[in-house]
Amino acid sequence: MSIEVKNLTKVFNTQVAVDNISFRAQKGEIIGFLGPNGAGKSTTMKIITGYIPPTEGTVKVCGFDVVHSPIQSRQNIGYLPEHNPLYTDMYVHEYLRFVGSLHISNRRFIRERVLEMIELCGLKKEQNKLIRALSKGFRQRVGLAQALLHDPEVLILDEPTTGLDPNQIIEIRGLIRNISKHKIVIFSTHIMQEVQALCSRVLIINNGRLVADDVPDNLKNIQKESIIISVEFKEKIDPELIKSIEGVLSVKQKDQFILVEADMDVDVRPAIFKFAGEKGFTLVGMNQEANSMEDVFRKLTQN
Amino acid sequence: MIQILIKEINVFLDSLIAYIIISVFLTGIGLLMWVFPETSVLDYGFAEMGSFFTLCPYIFMFLIPAISMRMFSEEKRNGTMELLLTRPIRDIDIILGKYFAGLFLVAFSILPTLLYYYTIRYLGNPVGNIDTAGVAGSYFGLFLLGAVFTSIGTFSSSFTENQVTAFIIAVFLCFFLYFGFNAISTIGLFSGISDQIDQLGILYHYNSMSKGLIDSRDLVYFFSVISGMLLFTNLILRSRKW
Numbered sequence: 001m002s003i004e005v006k007n008l009t010k011v012f013n014t015q016v017a018v019d020n021i022s023f024r025a026q027k028g029e030i031i032g033f034l035g036p037n038g039a040g041k042s043t044t045m046k047i048i049t050g051y052i053p054p055t056e057g058t059v060k061v062c063g064f065d066v067v068h069s070p071i072q073s074r075q076n077i078g079y080l081p082e083h084n085p086l087y088t089d090m091y092v093h094e095y096l097r098f099v100g101s102l103h104i105s106n107r108r109f110i111r112e113r114v115l116e117m118i119e120l121c122g123l124k125k126e127q128n129k130l131i132r133a134l135s136k137g138f139r140q141r142v143g144l145a146q147a148l149l150h151d152p153e154v155l156i157l158d159e160p161t162t163g164l165d166p167n168q169i170i171e172i173r174g175l176i177r178n179i180s181k182h183k184i185v186i187f188s189t190h191i192m193q194e195v196q197a198l199c200s201r202v203l204i205i206n207n208g209r210l211v212a213d214d215v216p217d218n219l220k221n222i223q224k225e226s227i228i229i230s231v232e233f234k235e236k237i238d239p240e241l242i243k244s245i246e247g248v249l250s251v252k253q254k255d256q257f258i259l260v261e262a263d264m265d266v267d268v269r270p271a272i273f274k275f276a277g278e279k280g281f282t283l284v285g286m287n288q289e290a291n292s293m294e295d296v297f298r299k300l301t302q303n
Numbered sequence: 304m305i306q307i308l309i310k311e312i313n314v315f316l317d318s319l320i321a322y323i324i325i326s327v328f329l330t331g332i333g334l335l336m337w338v339f340p341e342t343s344v345l346d347y348g349f350a351e352m353g354s355f356f357t358l359c360p361y362i363f364m365f366l367i368p369a370i371s372m373r374m375f376s377e378e379k380r381n382g383t384m385e386l387l388l389t390r391p392i393r394d395i396d397i398i399l400g401k402y403f404a405g406l407f408l409v410a411f412s413i414l415p416t417l418l419y420y421y422t423i424r425y426l427g428n429p430v431g432n433i434d435t436a437g438v439a440g441s442y443f444g445l446f447l448l449g450a451v452f453t454s455i456g457t458f459s460s461s462f463t464e465n466q467v468t469a470f471i472i473a474v475f476l477c478f479f480l481y482f483g484f485n486a487i488s489t490i491g492l493f494s495g496i497s498d499q500i501d502q503l504g505i506l507y508h509y510n511s512m513s514k515g516l517i518d519s520r521d522l523v524y525f526f527s528v529i530s531g532m533l534l535f536t537n538l539i540l541r542s543r544k545w
Contacts, residue, residue, distance in 0.1 A: 049389040053544050075391040085382030089318065101306040102390040146386075 001027045001062055001153045003048065003184055008057035010043050010208075017043045019208035020057070025184045025201075027153075030176070032199035032216075033188035036301050040208040041188040042082050045156050048186070049079045062153055075103065078147035082158040084140055088132035092123055092142055095131060096149060103150035117145040121175065137168040144172065148179060155179070157187035161194060173198055192294050206301040219296050227264055227288065230257045231272055234282035241279070245271045307392075307400025308407075311374070315408055320370070325412045328366050332358065336419060350427035351434060355419060356441045356513055360481055360505075363409075363452050368473030370408055371456025372466045374401045375536075380464045394540045398533055402457050409449040413442070436515040444512030447525040451505060452477050454532035461536045480528070481505045 003025040010018040018040040025031055033041045046052050048059050050066045050073060059066045064073035087095055093114055100110035118127050121141040126134055131142060140160065147155060160176070161169045169191075176185060177198060189195065195202055196216050204212040204219075212219060226249055231242075239251040239258050247266035252259045262268040269286060276283040315321040335342045335358050342354050378384040387397055424433050452473075459472040484504030488497040501507045505528075508521040 046385075051385055051389050051543075071391045071393070074389055077389070079386075079389050081382065081385045081389075083382060085386055087314075087383055088381070089314065094313075098306065098310050099386075099390075101309075102392055 001184070002060075003062075003154060003186070004058075004060040005044075005048070006058045006060075008044065008047060008059060009055050010040070010047060010052070011055045016208050018047070018054075021205070021208075021210045022057075023203060023210065023213060025186065027184060028181060028200075030180045030185045030198055030200050031187070032195040032202045033186060033205065034190075034192075034195060034202060034297060035188075035205035039205045039301070041205055042158055044205070045079075045158050045186070045188065048154075049077055049156055050074055075150070076153045078150065078152035078155045080143045080147045080155075080157045080160055084143040086131050086139060086142060088130070090131055092127045092129060092131060092134070093118065095142065096145055099146045100149050113149055113151070117149050120148070120179075121145040122171070136163045137165065140164060140168070140172065144175065153183055155183055155185045155187075157185065159188055159190070161189065161191065169194075192297060204297065204300050211300045212296075226261050229260045229262060229269065229272070229286060229288045230254075231260055231283070231287075232257050232285040233276065234284050237279075237281055242272065242275065245275055247271070304392075304396040304400045304403075307387075307397055308404050311401050311404030312407060315370075315404065320373075321408055324366055324370055324408070328362060328412045329415055331362055332416065344423060344426075350423050350432055352419060352423060352438055352441065353513075355416070356445060359445055360448055360509065363449055364474060364477045364481065366412075367405070367409060367449060367452040368456045368459070368470045368477065371405045371453055371473065372460055372469040374405065374457055375461040375540075376464055376466045376469045388540075388543075395533075395537055398457065398461075398536050398540070402453060402533060405453040405457065406450055409453055410446060413445060413449065417442075434515065437513065438515075440515035440517055441513045443517060444509050444521075447512070447522075448481075448505060448509055451480070451525055451528050451532075454529040455480065458532040458536045458539075461539045481509075 003023075005024070006022050008018055008021045009016070021040075021044060033044070035041050043052070047054050048061065048066065050070045053067050061073040062076045064076070066073045087098075090098070096114045096117060097110055100113055101107075104110050104113065118124055121144055123138065123141055123145060126138050131139065134142065140163070144157075144160065147157065155176075157176070161172055164172065173194065176187070179185075187198075199216055202212065202214060202216050202219055203210060237258075239253050242248060242251050242258065242260060245268055247263045247268045248260055249263060250261045252261075260268065260272070269288065272286065273283060275281075332355065336344055336355055340346050342358065344350075344352075344354060347354065375384070378387065388394070420433070420438055424431055427433055455476045456469075456473040459476060460466075460469040463469050463472070481504065485501055485506045487493065488500035488504075493500055502524075505525075508524045511518060511521055
């Protein structure tokens with residue numbers, strides 16, 4: 001069970017949407033697709049699901065080429081498209097049964113799976129409603145339920161948490177984490193915390209090119225030469241004084257805090273503490289800002 | 304294919320469209336057949352259904368595009384086309400499922416008019432004095448005509464997101480294919496080949512079936528138009544990949 005994307009390129013007329021992307025994914029991985037709008041995330045996902053064919057390169061899902069054996073490869077994929085299209089005139093269980101019938105031929109098994117999915121996605125109270133009558137969060141759950149219905153090996157989720165409230169986001173994340181143990185999950189998102197909370201691996205795409213492919217923790221520690229430490233003194237002091245400490249690159253006053261930019265390799269915190277003691281200032285607080293995914297993202301995708 | 308067929312029929316029956324279309328069809332044809340003096344069988348004086356089979360195509364020309372206009376347009380607009388096209392089914396299964404669902408509805412709306420046959424049969428003097436073979440052939444022809452119009456409707460629904468556009472294009476194509484070639488063949492300019500031009504249209508083949516004569520050439524004509532339209536639809540669905 002695997003996904004194999006090799007030298008994938010997609011050209012629309014003259015615009016290159018996906019530019020020579022290659023990666024492999026194994027069972028148990030949750031892969032986060034990151035990238036600015038229009039970077040080629042959705043296009044890559046549409047190619048993997050067989051909705052549009054690649055211009056060049058190959059995609060294999062569980063060993064089946066998506067262009068040459070689309071029926072077999074699609075059987076192994078559960079897909080939640082962007083904007084989560086649904087038949088709004090159908091009832092929840094009716095819709096799920098219809099989707100089930102496209103994958104599974106045994107009718108009793110379909111019924112069982114639909115009940116399981118309704119349970120798993122927390123749709124029990126809503127199952128007899130028209131999809132049109134559901135709120136955005138519940139529609140998203142219906143979308144997730146249809147993607148999971150046939151127990152696919154691979155789950156492709158295009159922005160599964162957009163438009164949800166924080167509680168729903170946490171629930172959906174929990175759901176994804178629970179089901180991911182025996183599957184490959186690929187999802188795209190704009191939310192960095194989501195990547196940190198969920199992914200075992202991050203792919204950052206910019207202008208169609210793969211610019212990073214690593215575990216989230218490794219990504220956080222690259223690409224930075226300096227670090228910001230915010231320091232708070234009880235007394236009002238001239239920021240210029242701190243500049244004399246070795247390793248400090250620049251100093252800025254911001255409200256009651258002094259932001260000290262320091263060299264990545266030197267830990268200047270003991271020196272600042274000593275400086276305060278020597279000069280007789282009272283150090284009230286000191287905080288080293290963690291290198292966040294946002295910074296990494298901005299660094300990698302800004303041109 | 305069968306799953307799509309069931310889903311489409313359910314959608315028809317769950318929404319009001321199917322009921323409206325069937326009742327409009329039956330009311331319209333009922334009025335024309337029995338009430339309006341100009342076309343009424345009662346005033347006509349002959350126990351035959353000729354007027355029914357002449358009027359029906361013109362009603363179908365509007366009703367069938369109304370049935371089929373939403374088939375692909377709605378799915379395209381709502382984005383659900385992506386849901387269908389990423390399932391382990393072939394494109395042609397989607398098309399055939401939708402096509403047969405439309406055809407089922409057409410057949411379903413013709414069915415009650417069989418009552419007219421019995422009525423006219425009993426109104427005849429002596430009772431039973433009606434050309435049964437002619438009526439049977441005409442019904443078969445009408446069904447095939449419905450099948451052709453449905454395939455035209457399916458086709459025009461596949462290349463636009465807009466249901467109104469799909470409807471108008473389908474009405475025009477149905478009209479042109481039914482009557483257009485016949486009209487063109489009467490233009491003096493084409494007097495040499497007027498027969499050949501006439502044979503391109505549905506009217507020629509439909510009329511020949513109304514005589515109760517089921518000719519293999521007419522069958523070949525109807526089935527070629529249907530499969531042609533469905534293949535074009537398939538081509539348009541595939542064009543997303545170009």
